[in-house]
Amino acid sequence: MEARGLIVPQRLDRLYGAIARWRSPAYLIVALVLIAPATASAQDHSNRPIKLIVGFTAGGTTDFVARLIAERLTGLLGHSVVVENKPGANGAIAAEYVAKSEPDGATLFFSTVGAVAINPALRSNLPYDPIKDFSPVGLAVFNSTMLVVNAATKVNSARELVALAKEKPVAIGVTVLGAISHLGLELFASAAGVKFQAVPYRGAAAAVTDVIGGQLDGLFADVPTIIAQVRAGKLRALAATSSQRSEAFPDVPTFGEQGFPDTVANQWAGILAPAHAPLPAITKLNAALNAALDDADIRTKLAQVGVTPSPGTPVDFARYLQDEIARWGKLIREKGIRGE
Numbered sequence: 001m002e003a004r005g006l007i008v009p010q011r012l013d014r015l016y017g018a019i020a021r022w023r024s025p026a027y028l029i030v031a032l033v034l035i036a037p038a039t040a041s042a043q044d045h046s047n048r049p050i051k052l053i054v055g056f057t058a059g060g061t062t063d064f065v066a067r068l069i070a071e072r073l074t075g076l077l078g079h080s081v082v083v084e085n086k087p088g089a090n091g092a093i094a095a096e097y098v099a100k101s102e103p104d105g106a107t108l109f110f111s112t113v114g115a116v117a118i119n120p121a122l123r124s125n126l127p128y129d130p131i132k133d134f135s136p137v138g139l140a141v142f143n144s145t146m147l148v149v150n151a152a153t154k155v156n157s158a159r160e161l162v163a164l165a166k167e168k169p170v171a172i173g174v175t176v177l178g179a180i181s182h183l184g185l186e187l188f189a190s191a192a193g194v195k196f197q198a199v200p201y202r203g204a205a206a207a208v209t210d211v212i213g214g215q216l217d218g219l220f221a222d223v224p225t226i227i228a229q230v231r232a233g234k235l236r237a238l239a240a241t242s243s244q245r246s247e248a249f250p251d252v253p254t255f256g257e258q259g260f261p262d263t264v265a266n267q268w269a270g271i272l273a274p275a276h277a278p279l280p281a282i283t284k285l286n287a288a289l290n291a292a293l294d295d296a297d298i299r300t301k302l303a304q305v306g307v308t309p310s311p312g313t314p315v316d317f318a319r320y321l322q323d324e325i326a327r328w329g330k331l332i333r334e335k336g337i338r339g340e
Helices: 010-021 025-042 061-077 089-099 113-122 158-165 180-192 204-213 223-231 279-293 296-304 314-335
Strands: 050-054 081-085 107-112 134-143 145-150 171-174 197-200 218-222 235-240 267-274
Touching: 050 061, 050 089, 061 081, 061 107, 061 134, 061 267, 061 279, 061 296, 089 107, 089 113, 089 267, 107 113, 107 134, 113 180, 113 267, 113 314, 134 279, 134 314, 145 158, 145 180, 145 204, 145 223, 158 180, 158 235, 171 180, 171 204, 180 197, 180 218, 180 314, 204 218, 204 223, 204 235, 218 223, 223 235, 267 279, 279 296, 279 314
Parallel strands: 050 081, 050 107, 171 197, 171 218
Antiparallel strands: 107 267, 134 267, 145 218, 145 235
């Protein structure tokens, strides 16, 4: 039997639900052992490494997380898992490559929100369908998008920044129009009833430099991008675009806590296989992914860069992805946002 795209038969809910409840590493290892024979028959790539395709250059946060997980998956699966970078078009190049790969479980996409939940609303000529062309393996991690300002300013909360924006133009940096940072800013502006000037950057590092230098009033960026500068006292974090406070900054309130509901814009990453990938392969990969995310060493290393593990089932991921596609598509259409 094959898992066809993101449409997973309802009768599999019980199977994946049981896997989701097996939170301890011991139970997950048992799951790997039990399903290994069936998976072995479904996969015919014993002499080839499993490729985990990343849509960004080496050295960034997504690449770091993918390599950390790939190394642990290699040990759990007893099979080499290697990261291959195919950057460009906010992950679209990597997504197309995986979507058109042989669905044998040997080529996987370490996708971020942009490639499969935002790109479809920004590009009418996308060479893949995020629903039809992939089989979900599992959500892996997420991290909050944060609103930060220069630590030397007198602005100490999101409410105070709104008050400032009502008096004069406020320029907020974002990483490319249509990126999750830009969408987070749009949600904040709508909730606050004010307008900010969105200033797009090709790289987050340049935006951070401009906030510290006083050329920008603030910046929307994910936790790994700003964590070092906040801890060094050069930036001040005002709010997190997550439903709960960031584990990296537990003292920083969410936008919701400050009276700006529906301002949730998480950066996340998960693993997708090509559509029609064998169900036994998907199941084994999901169990291994969850076991890797439960590994104490991995959790520690992720926490150091402000990333939170998010284990779950393929069904969980499928539903979450469908919700994200609908949510961001609606916002992009309402705001008339166009990508770069």
